[in-house]
Amino acid sequence: MAEKIKMTNPIVEMDGDEMTRVIWKMIKDILILPFVNLKTEYYDLGLENRNTTGDQVTVDSANAAKKFGVAVKCATITPNAQRMDEYNLKEMWKSPNGTIRAILDGTVFRAPIIVNGINPLVPTWTKPITIARHAYGDVYKNTEMLVDEGARAELLVTNKNGNVTKQLIHEFKGTAGIVQGQHNTQKSIESFARSCFNFSVDTKQDLWFATKDTISKKYDHRFKDIFAQIYETEYKGKFGALGIEYFYTLIDDAVARVMRSAGGYIWACKNYDGDVMSDMVATAFGSLGMMTSVLVSPEGVYEFEAAHGTVTRHYYKYLNGEKTSTNSVATIFAWTGALKKRAELDGLPELSDFAEKLEQATIFTIENGVMTGDLYAISTLADKKKVGTEEFIKEIGKNLNI
Numbered sequence: 001m002a003e004k005i006k007m008t009n010p011i012v013e014m015d016g017d018e019m020t021r022v023i024w025k026m027i028k029d030i031l032i033l034p035f036v037n038l039k040t041e042y043y044d045l046g047l048e049n050r051n052t053t054g055d056q057v058t059v060d061s062a063n064a065a066k067k068f069g070v071a072v073k074c075a076t077i078t079p080n081a082q083r084m085d086e087y088n089l090k091e092m093w094k095s096p097n098g099t100i101r102a103i104l105d106g107t108v109f110r111a112p113i114i115v116n117g118i119n120p121l122v123p124t125w126t127k128p129i130t131i132a133r134h135a136y137g138d139v140y141k142n143t144e145m146l147v148d149e150g151a152r153a154e155l156l157v158t159n160k161n162g163n164v165t166k167q168l169i170h171e172f173k174g175t176a177g178i179v180q181g182q183h184n185t186q187k188s189i190e191s192f193a194r195s196c197f198n199f200s201v202d203t204k205q206d207l208w209f210a211t212k213d214t215i216s217k218k219y220d221h222r223f224k225d226i227f228a229q230i231y232e233t234e235y236k237g238k239f240g241a242l243g244i245e246y247f248y249t250l251i252d253d254a255v256a257r258v259m260r261s262a263g264g265y266i267w268a269c270k271n272y273d274g275d276v277m278s279d280m281v282a283t284a285f286g287s288l289g290m291m292t293s294v295l296v297s298p299e300g301v302y303e304f305e306a307a308h309g310t311v312t313r314h315y316y317k318y319l320n321g322e323k324t325s326t327n328s329v330a331t332i333f334a335w336t337g338a339l340k341k342r343a344e345l346d347g348l349p350e351l352s353d354f355a356e357k358l359e360q361a362t363i364f365t366i367e368n369g370v371m372t373g374d375l376y377a378i379s380t381l382a383d384k385k386k387v388g389t390e391e392f393i394k395e396i397g398k399n400l401n402i
Contacts, residue, residue: 004037005354008346011338012064012303013040014096016074017047018310019318019389023328024074026390027335030397035354036339041068045096047077051089058096062103065303069345072338073100073305074331100303101135105188106295107195108133109266110278110307112285113292113329116367117381121284127264129281132199132207133274134192135295137184140271144180147172153179182219186226191298193227196268197235197246199296206245206265210254210273223270224248282307287374289327294337304337306330314389325373326389332362332396361399370395 015024032038043061050057065071077083078095101108111130147153153169169179200207209227211220231239231246239246249257251273258267269277282291291307307330314324336355343352366375369384376386387395 004035005348005350006037007039007342007351008348009342010039010041010068011342012061012068012071013042014045014061014071014073014076014303015042016045016076016310018075018077018312018315019324019326020075020306020308020310020331021046022315022318023326023331023389023393026393027328027332030390030393031332031358031400032335032339035400036351045074045076047079047083047087047089047093050076050093050096051087054090055093055096055099058099059103062100065100065104065301066297066299069301070338070342071301071303072334073097073303075306075308075310077310095140097305098140101295102141104295104297104301104303105191106135106297106301106303107192107199107268108135108274108278108293108295109199110282110291110293112282113290113333113363114285115290115363117379117384118286118290118366118375119378119380120286122259124260125263125285127262128285129258129261129263130199130203130205130266131274131278131281132196132266132268133278134189134269134271136188136192136271138182138271139180142180142182144178147177147179149174149176151177155181184219184223186222189223189226190230192268193230194234194298195296196227196266197231197238200244200246200266201235201238201242203266204242204244206247207268208247208249208254208257208265209268210249210251211270212251214250220270227268278307286378287327289330289372289374291330292333292337293330302338302341304334304341306334318389324389325376325386325392327372327374328389328393329362329366332393333359358396358400361396361401364399365392365396368399 015021041064043057045058076096079089079092084092109130109132111128114128149172151172155167155169157165196207211223213221213224282288288308293305293307295303311326314326318324336359339355340352369381370387372392373386376384
């Protein structure tokens, strides 16, 4: 066998939970370690270790990503009440993704992996649609309360000089209710905008942005104004030179336009909109297991991950010794994305070539008719074969011509 490809600097490796943790090891053992002298800074973000460390390991992994510039993350559990009992947790730990995104102040870019035989549910979509999701604030950092009947809810802000501004939210006359307070920061919105414009320039794609500024005349309008100002002062010339467009519209109009479009652009969304729309786009293109995801910070930190969860149902089958057929494509592409970025930053063309060949081998395997159950159910190929989790990864390894 040829000498293994060498690396200069490490990738921050964030291990995860359940079936994706099982897949994680298979990918490394079968598809990467035989060919690459892999250098990683390892952090175990499995729920048990997050519980043991009081979630400090998540913070440490995010700071390591800032230090080394490139990270790859396995899917992780965000615990609910059921998980509290199942894992005997000390507390209901926050989403690791939320913690990492807040520390990196990044924007999440998600794009479908296109393969022949997996046809989008929207017939006009012939090119990928990349969702750019703001990864800070809004409902994910909200404060909320149950409100008794007869209560008066007000929005109160005390400025740095101690002056108070109040606005009435609602008088709860004759009924109880609920209230919720959301926030965002100008710094984070500016970072979001620059990340989107930079990604658009890097990939030479049009950028769409959408909010509901006609209804949210202060909150959403602030997003719109910041994007417009940064575009006009910093990016208009770059966009013009590349022949690409920045386009703003209302979120409902954007949805209508997206459903009629051919794709091939970046769609920037606020945090909640991006959470919902990325799953919609992924499913309409075929499968959440075929969706890449990369968190990009304004400082140039890249964290690659799969867009889906930990595939709990398959994990319980795996624990019972039953055969699983879990799609590992998005996790493979998380690794290849991280390897390519590391190669780009460190000037390692052999490493970049390897990552590209691994992606091509993955796509070739599916287009050659060998695939996991989720893809088998929707593939239009006449000659196709459903295989198990490990069998699929081994088949990719056979097609990996190094």
